[in-house]
Amino acid sequence: MEEKQQQEIDLDKVYDYAEFPDKFSRRCDKCNSSYFKSSVKGGVFLRECRECGMKKSI
Numbered sequence: 001m002e003e004k005q006q007q008e009i010d011l012d013k014v015y016d017y018a019e020f021p022d023k024f025s026r027r028c029d030k031c032n033s034s035y036f037k038s039s040v041k042g043g044v045f046l047r048e049c050r051e052c053g054m055k056k057s058i
């Protein structure tokens with residue numbers, strides 16, 4: 001079966017990297033940008049895309 005589901009990315013949500021690994025390593029799943037801004041919140045490393053604002057906890 002071909003997997004062709006267009007996954008809608010919710011920018012208010014913080015995605016868990018373990019559940020949603022990068023399609024292309026070090027690139028945003030939504031806009032494919034490689035520019036991120038990083039922060040640490042409560043011991044969790046948060047990576048936010050500078051282009052679209054998609055967030056992942058790593």
Ligand SMILES: [Zn+2]
Binds near residue numbers: 028029030032050051
């Ligand atoms: Zn992005």
